[in-house]
Amino acid sequence: MRRLLLVFLLFASCLSSAPPKEPNDREWNQLMKEYAWIESLRKAQPVPPPTASRKQRIEATLENHRKLETVYVAFVDKVKEYHDRTRDLRAAGLLAREKVIMGDEYMNLLSRYDKALEFYRAALQLDPGNADIAQRVALAEGRRYVSMLAFATVKIGMKEDEVRAIVGLPREDWIKQVVQNGRVYSVWIYPKSDGGASAIYFDNGVVYHTNWNAAAAPAAR
Known part of the structure; x- marks a missing residue:
């Protein structure tokens, strides 16, 4: 009897320590704290002056990405894991927003319309009802080839x-x-x-x- 009770307690302990599969504010609020920190790091990066050439703006953007890459990738991986596990729509929206940010850089700074389209389409899959993202998809599709x-x-x-x-x-x-x-x-x-x-x-x-x-x-x- 004692052995059965011990097995039951161990089983219950394993269940209680497993990550929740439902959206929850505890994990989400922690992710939001980390996201606020990421945003503060972004805002702290140097901004090229209005007179900067396109090449200078591209180089500055790439350098800013390089400096934030380690912490940014780790954060996005956390959000992806949370989203895949809980299907929290808030996480889907955040991931979509980040893909739009990357898409905008490819669209407006690098003029790599095919790459921008990849990010916009991925964002739309995460947030299919977002009209703003749908407009970006249409714009990128129209810019791939000159009419x-x-x-x-x-x-x-x-x-x-x-x-x-x-x-x-x-x-x-x-x-x-x-x-x-x-x-x-x-x-x-x-x-x-x-x-x-x-x-x-x-x-x-x-x-x-x-x-x-x-x-x-x-x-x-």
């Missing part, structure tokens, strides 16, 4: 900001630039859905030429 309609609205004499508002900014390695006789000539290259590319040419930041068929699509096999 003929949008490209046709780019006119000679437009400035870089106007062009960016219409067709977006290409990724950094698709912008070519040369300085000649005191003038800055640049070309922005945009991929097309057929595998070819279009190009917009600038002289000191002002459009002087556009070419829808700057690079032909690969020959069909």
Whole structure:
């Protein structure tokens, strides 16, 4: 009888020490404390001045990520484990928010629209009713390839900001630039859905030429 009682007590002890499988405020509040700390670390990172070049902003962002990587990855792993175990919608929303933040950096800073789309779609899976994320998915899908309609609205004499508002900014390695006789000539290259590319040419930041068929699509096999 004593042996059975001991076995029962040990079994009950194991059950009581197992992590809960239901959403609970105790774990969630602890995660929120850690998240507040992560947010404070983010805000403490240096911000490039408004006059910083795109390259400088990219380098600063990557350096900030590098400094926070260890604590950030550990925190996200905790949230994932809690979410997978409890299916707490609050955790799903937090994970979705973090994916949106990463997607925004790929979208707005790096112009890596395919990568941004991966993050936005993953966020939408976690938070399927979020209209804001759905809009980001649609925007990223529209920016993956330049459309003929949008490209046709780019006119000679437009400035870089106007062009960016219409067709977006290409990724950094698709912008070519040369300085000649005191003038800055640049070309922005945009991929097309057929595998070819279009190009917009600038002289000191002002459009002087556009070419829808700057690079032909690969020959069909």
